[in-house]
Amino acid sequence: MSITCIAVAGRKGGVGKTTVSCGLASVFSNQKKRVLVMDLDPQSNVAFALGADPTAPGTAEVLMGQNPKPLSINSYLDVLPGGAELSNQTVQMTHPEELADAIANFSYELVICDCPPGNEHLERLALVAASSVLIVANAHPLAIMGAGRVMSELISYQEKGRKIAERWAIVQSLIDKRRKLDKNLDAVLQEIYADVERLIVHQDTELALATANQVPILEQAPNCRGAKDLIKVAEWCCHG
Numbered sequence: 001m002s003i004t005c006i007a008v009a010g011r012k013g014g015v016g017k018t019t020v021s022c023g024l025a026s027v028f029s030n031q032k033k034r035v036l037v038m039d040l041d042p043q044s045n046v047a048f049a050l051g052a053d054p055t056a057p058g059t060a061e062v063l064m065g066q067n068p069k070p071l072s073i074n075s076y077l078d079v080l081p082g083g084a085e086l087s088n089q090t091v092q093m094t095h096p097e098e099l100a101d102a103i104a105n106f107s108y109e110l111v112i113c114d115c116p117p118g119n120e121h122l123e124r125l126a127l128v129a130a131s132s133v134l135i136v137a138n139a140h141p142l143a144i145m146g147a148g149r150v151m152s153e154l155i156s157y158q159e160k161g162r163k164i165a166e167r168w169a170i171v172q173s174l175i176d177k178r179r180k181l182d183k184n185l186d187a188v189l190q191e192i193y194a195d196v197e198r199l200i201v202h203q204d205t206e207l208a209l210a211t212a213n214q215v216p217i218l219e220q221a222p223n224c225r226g227a228k229d230l231i232k233v234a235e236w237c238c239h240g
């Protein structure tokens, strides 16, 4: 079975990576696609956001060669939590293709890897495992810089002929076009990265509420603007 693996990255914290990861997982599971979210963040926010135990064994144990049981959120959606073990030296020393190898043995249609802020090794494992990358940035200049660093890494791996995701898009996140920076973001990105696809997830209280209520967004508010945005992001992931 061929697995579509999507990495959700961005370097900067608080830009909406976990919201996009969990939202996409909700969209795919609603389409009756078997989906696993792997949390690569030591803070372990994904399991919490989807209503599962964030302290259960998960991605770190996979990277240490164990076989933890994914936590079931619904019939189509499972989660492997992150956790402090991801900062262990053993995990930090893993081969860049270790996560890709582990995922190749799973039986899901889709695997979404939610990357941590800052930790380049954990992020790299996901970029190597993924076929597509969503690079999440809000309109803040530091977030745009973080997105640029992820793209530089992808391009440098490609140029060296190493295994790495083949395609990527920028997700403009937390967008409220009444704010000047947000209104200008699309034009700024068009100027710097003219040939990179730009997607958008507007700021939507329902997305924050879904996390607070620990339910997938399509259970929280299936028709909200954020859910509609995420359906379009999911289309890019599956069709381009």
Ligand SMILES: Nc1ncnc2c1ncn2[C@@H]1O[C@H](COP(=O)(O)OP(=O)(O)O)[C@@H](O)[C@H]1O
Binding pocket: 012, 013, 014, 015, 016, 017, 018, 019, 020, 045, 117, 173, 174, 175, 201, 202, 203, 204, 205, 206, 207, 208, 209, 211, 226
């Ligand atoms: N599109 C959005 N609309 C409203 N709130 C959002 C949106 N995206 C993220 N948030 C909120 O912003 C905060 C940071 O989001 P999160 O997804 O955890 O970011 P990251 O994973 O990049 O650190 C959370 O409180 C989350 O609920």
Ligand SMILES: [Mg+2]
Binding pocket: 017, 018, 019, 041, 045, 114, 115, 116
């Ligand atoms: Mg996060």
